[in-house]
Amino acid sequence: QVQLVESGGGLVQTGGSLRLSCAASGLPFSTYHMGWFRQAPGKEREFVAAITWTGGRTYYVDSVKGRFTISRDNAKNTVYLQMNSLKPEDTAVYYCAADRNIMHIRTTPGDGINYWGKGTLVTVSS
Numbered sequence: 001q002v003q004l005v006e007s008g009g010g011l012v013q014t015g016g017s018l019r020l021s022c023a024a025s026g027l028p029f030s031t032y033h034m035g036w037f038r039q040a041p042g043k044e045r046e047f048v049a050a051i052t053w054t055g056g057r058t059y060y061v062d063s064v065k066g067r068f069t070i071s072r073d074n075a076k077n078t079v080y081l082q083m084n085s086l087k088p089e090d091t092a093v094y095y096c097a098a099d100r101n102i103m104h105i106r107t108t109p110g111d112g113i114n115y116w117g118k119g120t121l122v123t124v125s126s
Contacts, residue, residue, distance in 0.1 A: 002026040002115050004096045009120030012086055016124070020081040022096030022117055029098075030074040035105035035113075036081045038092035038122075048094070049081060050106040059106045063089075086124045093119040 035050035049070040096117035
C-alpha cells in the first residue's frame with residue numbers, strides 16, 4: 001500500500017520559514033517524480049513545486065520562485081519543501097504527490113496524479 005505522509009506544517013509569522021517533509025512508502029520512490037501542491041480555502045488546488053525522479057530538474061510556480069526550494073533524498077524516500085520569506089497568501093493545506101508523468105506533477109490542478117498525501121496545514125499570520 002502506497003503512503004505519502006506530510007509533516008512540518010504549522011503556524012508562522014510573515015517572513016518566517018518552514019520545512020515540509022513527505023515520507024513515501026510502498027512505491028519505488030526513486031522512479032517517481034514528486035511534487036507539492038496547495039489548496040487554500042475556497043480556491044482550486046494549485047501546483048507549487050516539482051522535482052524529477054533523479055532530482056536533476058525542479059519546477060516552481062512563479063509566486064514561490066526564489067522563496068521555496070524542493071529537494072529529495074532517494075535514500076530516505078523523502079521529498080522536502082523549504083519555504084522561506086513566507087507570506088499570508090501562502091496559507092493553505094500543502095499536499096505531496098507522486099507520479100511517473102512529469103506533466104501531471106507540474107501542472108495545476110494535478111489531475112491524473114497517481115498518489116497523494118493527506119496534507120499538512122501551513123498558516124502564515126500577518
